[in-house]
Amino acid sequence: MHTKQNIQRPSNGTREKSIMLEIKDLKKSFGDNHVLNGFNLKLFEGENLVIMGKSGSGKSVMIKCLVGLLQADSGTIKIMDHEINTLNQTDLDTLRTEIGFLFQGSALYDSMTVRENLEFPLRRHKSKLNNAENIDKLVHEALENVGLVHAIDLMPAELSGGMKRRIALARTLILKPKIILYDEPTSGLDPITSKEIIELMRNVQKQYKTSSLIITHDVDCARVVSERIILLVDGVNYAEGTFNELASSTDAQVKAFFK
């Protein structure tokens, strides 16, 4: 386990891995509620980095600052070497197409079929389409990857909770993002469905070579998907390490997450 003063990354072979995402000294308060007090992270190419923290500790606030839904008070956010505060709107929008989100809940459009839900991001970001690709092919490919081609003409109301989440993941994958942000991907799902989603996240990492930031307080999820874990406590990185390093920690605050 590494303390805040001694954060190192695991050695992943000889080649230096590039940094996909970097947050430095991020601060965000709501009035007297100091949520983030200097949070840092680096997400390396191809890795799954898990952020764990108690409910209300600022995990969603951190991700919202990252994607621009909230304005941080201070700190810097770099996405693939671009500091987002220095970009104009057009460049920022382009950069955002490299990032997929899977938010708490699935956020599918209830009045659209599965097919229409998946077509939606493609129509919005036409520049992401290669000439050889057509929308229909991409929709099928994305559905195949989550095992739900047969659901293509269903409405969201006809899907189970687990299916909805898989469709939401397919919709994220359709733009072939380099980075995926997952906010509580298994919350509200039964254990078996959770397992399916966790397995899917692993497959996505392998097949699409994505780098992912995963917020979860599901210990099983963290164990299976993470290369590295950061514990967020009192708005800062309290501890960082592999699952096994943190799970065997003697620190009371760390132990509390893994009991």
Ligand SMILES: Nc1ncnc2c1ncn2[C@@H]1O[C@H](COP(=O)(O)OP(=O)(O)O)[C@@H](O)[C@H]1O
């Ligand atoms: N838009 C907002 N306005 C005011 N307070 C907020 C807002 N969003 C989040 N908060 C507060 O920030 C803290 C962290 O929330 P959040 O990041 O959602 O926690 P979690 O770690 O469970 O995702 C909470 O105290 C929450 O009430």
Ligand SMILES: [Mg+2]
């Ligand atoms: Mg949250």
